[in-house]
Amino acid sequence: GAVVSQHPSRVICKSGTSVKIECRSLDFQATTMFWYRQFPKQSLMLMATSNEGSKATYEQGVEKDKFLINHASLTLSTLTVTSAHPEDSSFYICSARWGNTIYFGEGSWLTVV
């Protein structure tokens, strides 16, 4: 079964609204999680590093106010896309590290209409 779970797997939202994507580590505690974005037929781009109990570290060019990341517990990180626009439509995927192993979630498709 999945060690890292993402929810929802697919979401459609209206332009201007906010949408939250959850990333959960099911069998271990993850002090650090990572969020990536992937456009069709392109590579994964790291958006931010989510740190439990502290602020996320965003990569250059990623809008902090648009992509809110909260790591409130050792098993849950959330990515909230605020005031979503069609250009935010993409595949978002998280990962978590446990020891030397990196586990990926199943990913979440976001479509903004």
Place this chain on the structure above:
Amino acid sequence: AQTVTQSQPEMSVQEAETVTLSCTYDTSESDYYLFWYKQPPSRQMILVIRQEAYKQQNATENRFSVNFQKAAKSFSLKISDSQLGDAAMYFCAYSINAGGTSYGKLTFGQGTILTVHP
């Protein structure tokens, strides 16, 4: 900053044949990990193989092996006895091994779409 380059956007291979996917990277670090990930149409990221930079021996996992040339900063993936199920997008990735929170922060190459012909 670290960079990972995959110069082959697409590759094809006949079933049962061997194919090699190329990857080069750039880093000033000496302790790091390199990965090959497979991403099928489901978009699930599947670890194919992992190489620790300080290990000179090339990693192997069944039909998958790598040719790790640290001085040349090259990390190619060889798939032997290709199977139809190997068809997917393959990503080369890099992570520093700083022992802290940086490990697991992956830099990906552009990806190579592998087609397997029956």
